[in-house]
Amino acid sequence: GDGDGDGADADAAAKMKRTADDAFKRGDMRAACDLYTACLASASASSSSGGSSVAAVKVAALANRAAARLKLEDYAGAEKDASDVLEMDGAHVKAHHRRAAARVKLGRVHDALVDYAVVRKAFPRHKGVLAEIEEA
Known part of the structure; x- marks a missing residue:
């Protein structure tokens, strides 16, 4: 210490x-x-x-x-961890991104797109994120 x-x-x-x-x-x-x-x-x-x-x-x-x-490929666990992060730090963009990716895999595309919207606002020109949104 x-x-x-x-x-x-x-x-x-x-x-x-x-x-x-x-x-x-x-x-x-x-x-x-x-x-x-x-x-x-x-x-x-x-x-x-x-x-x-x-x-x-x-x-x-x-x-x-x-x-x-x-x-x-523990998508439910990933979603829970990312949600827990966002309870403590709502502006944590990586957590939104990880939760979106998990939600796509869980078949919850609408919820995923809500998270992707936050990520996209933070990184409007990020090619990888745009590609993931297209796939979703």
């Missing part, structure tokens, strides 16, 4: 998130999911003392676990 009393748990959660990020970068999505889950449990345990730093770790871990779950 940096001495402001935000607790060792917040540091542990941040460390776990970095380990999970490494697994994600290696392409080991199963390990990444498990590590993000452990990170979230650790962050939840410390949320009373950690304040905004813990909240930031939780948002990032959920957003990244949503991405990992998409790659594992």
Whole structure:
């Protein structure tokens, strides 16, 4: 810690998130999911003392676990994680994007298009997003 009393748990959660990020970068999505889950449990345990730093770790871990779950074709899990991110940070564009992708796979195209509209507003010229919207 940096001495402001935000607790060792917040540091542990941040460390776990970095380990999970490494697994994600290696392409080991199963390990990444498990590590993000452990990170979230650790962050939840410390949320009373950690304040905004813990909240930031939780948002990032959920957003990244949503991405990992998409790659594992766990679309319901990805949608839930992305929705949880958006409850904490409604302006999280990547979470809207991941939830849209999950919802397309779940056959909920109308809901997906609502999310894609948010993404498109943030990135009006993003070719990949426009292509996904066309496919939906």
